Amino acid sequence: MNIRAIVSHSPENDEARFCMEDIVLRETQGNELLVEIVASGICSTDLFFAHAAGGELGPFPRVLGHEGVGWVRAIGREVTVAAVGDAVSLSFASCTKCKACISFHPAYCHKFSAVNYGASAAYQRAGGEDLSGYFFGQSSFANYSNVLQESVVNISKWVDTEQDMYNYAALGCSFQSGSATVTKLASVGTEDSVVIMGLGAVGLSAIMAAKIQECSIIIGVDRFESRLQLARDLGATHVINTIEAGHDIAAAVKSITSGTGSTVTIDATGFMPLIKSGLDFTANKGKMIFLGVPPLDAEMNLNVVRFMATGKSILGSMEGDAIPSEHIPCMIDWFKSGKFPINRLVRTYKAEEFKLAMTDMKSGLTIKPVLVWK
Missing domain, CATH: 3.90.180.10 (Medium-chain alcohol dehydrogenases, catalytic domain)
Structure with missing residues (x-):
């Protein structure tokens, strides 16, 4: 053919x-x-x-x-x-x-x-x-x-x-990966404070899913002001412009979360400096989730003893752990009802x-x- x-x-x-x-x-x-x-x-x-x-x-x-x-x-x-x-x-x-x-x-x-x-x-x-x-x-x-x-x-x-x-x-892929990372892999709830770094299709889908889950704090992080405004429209309670925040993204997150940090941090950028910062500002017992794809040779040093004392978890997200035959109809229902x-x-x-x-x-x-x- x-x-x-x-x-x-x-x-x-x-x-x-x-x-x-x-x-x-x-x-x-x-x-x-x-x-x-x-x-x-x-x-x-x-x-x-x-x-x-x-x-x-x-x-x-x-x-x-x-x-x-x-x-x-x-x-x-x-x-x-x-x-x-x-x-x-x-x-x-x-x-x-x-x-x-x-x-x-x-x-x-x-x-x-x-x-x-x-x-x-x-x-x-x-x-x-x-x-x-x-x-x-x-x-x-x-x-x-x-x-x-x-x-x-x-x-x-x-x-x-x-x-x-x-x-x-x-x-x-994109809409599924972002939303299922929030709803299934992270299993967020109303008590969670969620940071989503990178507000492309994946990150903004995660923002919408966090709103659907009624998370108490939803922070969008990006360098494009237009995307930060869209994140606000779609459910972010706070946004951080990485250009304006400079190297103090962690301080900005801690300020918004009353010093505790985020209970769930999702990186959708694959940018190693942001990933390292995200792991730092994630709260004790919180989850750091890698969703964006970094360079193939990307590595990160970790002091194991200090990390062990925090109780944090590091997770890799592949499609948000979704089962497409279940999650795709779910997203369509959200869309049809105006939630997504x-x-x-x-x-x-x-x-x-x-x-x-x-x-x-x-x-x-x-x-x-x-x-x-x-």
């Missing part, structure tokens, strides 16, 4: 290289669904992998994209999750068989890298060269994709308009405008760029 896709090539001079190309999609297999992609969100994870130097993070050339939504056009004989004509949201894949998967923690699948980072050939160029796909089981930077059943959530009963599809595109206004984060672009969309996201102009394929 002839399709269009945004193909990621080996980076040059530390610059990611993407090109829109006409390629050939191979036949749909038994555990796959052929999905006509309506829209696909661009996530910082896509840009991270586009800069990666291959190896266990996957080969080049390949098709990325892991925030897709679309219509099922064909199914393999083993598929039970959806039928032809259904609307589907696409999330991460899991092996379904390891201890983490069978104990309902698929985001911590023991084979997560193998099944999500796209080492399998899924396409061909006209000259016969193989292209890798199955990124997060979906590779949704294309107008059609063969998607692993494990990555699919049926959302047919919640789709009324095409605009719904655009708003739902990022449910499978993700439409305020979304800006649509024609698929051909992907370079502009990526530039706008990196500059902070756009929070969640969504590529529309029709």
Whole structure:
């Protein structure tokens, strides 16, 4: 089948290289669904992998994209999750068989890298060269994709308009990761004081989730004043501008929390100085959660004895420990009831405008760029 896709090539001079190309999609297999992609969100994870130097993070050339939504056009004989004509949201894949998967923690699948980072050939160029796909089981930077059943959530009963599809595109990663980190992994409640560092799509989703959970203090931290104002609108009780605060972010948090610090600190930046500061200002017995992706060689020194005395916990968030088939419908219900206004984060672009969309996201102009394929 002839399709269009945004193909990621080996980076040059530390610059990611993407090109829109006409390629050939191979036949749909038994555990796959052929999905006509309506829209696909661009996530910082896509840009991270586009800069990666291959190896266990996957080969080049390949098709990325892991925030897709679309219509099922064909199914393999083993598929039970959806039928032809259904609307589907696409999330991460899991092996379904390891201890983490069978104990309902698929985001911590023991084979997560193998099944999500796209080492399998899924396409061909006209000259016969193989292209890798199955990124997060979906590779949704294309107008059609063969998607692993494990990555699919049926959302047919919640789709009324095409605009719904655009708003739902990022449910499978950004919106899910931010909100589930708050509601499931951190399990916050009304007594919690929560700090969320980095107010992109992930961080602002976390802000909204903390408001839904009625946390007593919700602090948003960022360097863009427009995002800080949006965080206020979406539920933050306080905001901290990192440029204005300088090196005193910890002091600002302590001041807001009457000297105790935050009971839950979520980093959505991957910026090591902020992560180190966040661990310092987290309250005793509090939780520090790594959600943003730092450089691959990032390390942090820790005085074990002093840390032990604080009783703090350090957690790594993979998709917020969400089960997509449960959490995606939950987010849609929040959205429909007005509690989770993700439409305020979304800006649509024609698929051909992907370079502009990526530039706008990196500059902070756009929070969640969504590529529309029709």
